[in-house]
Amino acid sequence: MHSFETTIGRLRSEGFKLTPQRLSVIRYLIGNTSHPTAAVIYKDLKRKYPSLSFSTVYNTLNMLEKIGEVQSLHLFDDFLNYDPGTEAHHHFVCRSCNSIIDIFPRDAENVSLPEGDISGNRIESAQVVFKGMCRNCL
Amino acid sequence: MHSFETTIGRLRSEGFKLTPQRLSVIRYLIGNTSHPTAAVIYKDLKRKYPSLSFSTVYNTLNMLEKIGEVQSLHLFDDFLNYDPGTEAHHHFVCRSCNSIIDIFPRDAENVSLPEGDISGNRIESAQVVFKGMCRNCL
DNA sequence: CTCAAGTCAATAACTATTCTTAATACCGTT
DNA sequence: AACGGTATTAAGAATAGTTATTGACTTGAG
Ligand SMILES: [Mn+2]
Ligand SMILES: [Mn+2]
Ligand SMILES: [Zn+2]
Ligand SMILES: [Zn+2]
Numbered sequence: 550m551h552s553f554e555t556t557i558g559r560l561r562s563e564g565f566k567l568t569p570q571r572l573s574v575i576r577y578l579i580g581n582t583s584h585p586t587a588a589v590i591y592k593d594l595k596r597k598y599p600s601l602s603f604s605t606v607y608n609t610l611n612m613l614e615k616i617g618e619v620q621s622l623h624l625f626d627d628f629l630n631y632d633p634g635t636e637a638h639h640h641f642v643c644r645s646c647n648s649i650i651d652i653f654p655r656d657a658e659n660v661s662l663p664e665g666d667i668s669g670n671r672i673e674s675a676q677v678v679f680k681g682m683c684r685n686c687l
Numbered sequence: 688m689h690s691f692e693t694t695i696g697r698l699r700s701e702g703f704k705l706t707p708q709r710l711s712v713i714r715y716l717i718g719n720t721s722h723p724t725a726a727v728i729y730k731d732l733k734r735k736y737p738s739l740s741f742s743t744v745y746n747t748l749n750m751l752e753k754i755g756e757v758q759s760l761h762l763f764d765d766f767l768n769y770d771p772g773t774e775a776h777h778h779f780v781c782r783s784c785n786s787i788i789d790i791f792p793r794d795a796e797n798v799s800l801p802e803g804d805i806s807g808n809r810i811e812s813a814q815v816v817f818k819g820m821c822r823n824c825l
Numbered sequence: 826c827t828c829a830a831g832t833c834a835a836t837a838a839c840t841a842t843t844c845t846t847a848a849t850a851c852c853g854t855t
Numbered sequence: 856a857a858c859g860g861t862a863t864t865a866a867g868a869a870t871a872g873t874t875a876t877t878g879a880c881t882t883g884a885g
């Protein structure tokens with residue numbers, strides 16, 4: 550996710566209206582590294598915006614995903630986690646505390662992935678999911 | 688997934704009964720590289736076992752996953768794909784035809800992942816999901 | 826054979842997400 | 856500042872894949 554100004558600029562240029570609900574979700578996500586679910590976002594924002602509805606949270610997240618400002622992650626069985634991280638990175642999932650930890654290329658020099666083709670298939674993106682025990686749970 | 692004999696031997700030793708339904712699911716999966724969904728497995732087996740129920744397919748798949756004979760993959764939004772592949776491998780997902788292609792280490796010499804720890808977190812498994820256009824769709 | 830343990834099929838329940846609808850409010854225009 | 860067209864909202868219903876429940880049936884050890 551880009552800066553607040555850049556993001557709302559993109560919304561404006563794409564023809565989306567700047568509603569307080571959307572701005573609150575954007576503010577919530579910028580700089581957030583916790584990979585929150587829609588339910589968590591809703592619960593947290595509900596305190597400040599008591600009239601906020603679940604649908605609006607989902608609508609906003611889907612809109613942000615469509616314009617590439619967030620990505621949804623299928624790391625668990627029953628729900629999605631939302632990630633405002635724009636630069637390509639990987640994830641470590643702790644099987645004990647279920648926390649999701651960003652693994653950026655600079656911290657993962659041992660990770661090397663092919664680019665271009667693999668077995669004749671054209672690669673457009675690649676994501677690594679590590680699973681194990683996080684440093685806190687060890 | 689191991690051989691038919693090995694797999695049913697494991698079921699027996701774990702105390703599970705060998706029912707025709709379970710055996711049919713096992714036979715269906717052995718050697719199957721198509722990553723079928725529960726719905727597809729049900730539809731295909733229903734022809735031979737008209738009384739088969741959806742729950743039995745799910746129950747059997749969950750049992751096989753619990754004893755490590757299959758793994759479920761969360762590659763799409765709305766359903767799981769089941770993979771009888773036991774050895775560690777990766778997947779390529781085509782965004783055009785949605786096919787899931789196995790990427791085995793021997794075919795992916797450019798894929799190199801760390802083992803042991805990463806940023807202090809202990810790695811127990813790692814999976815790569817490539818997305819793009821498969822060789823058929825290109 | 827007996828009977829407890831396990832399994833079956835049918836279907837109800839569950840839950841994260843999406844859809845529907847009437848009311849609201851953003852924002853370009855006046 | 857007020858207007859008005861229309862995108863957006865809130866609330867709740869609907870959806871769909873998966874899981875849980877139920878009561879009848881099957882298995883197999885003793
Ligand atoms: Mn992330
Ligand atoms: Mn596979
Ligand atoms: Zn942990
Ligand atoms: Zn394809």
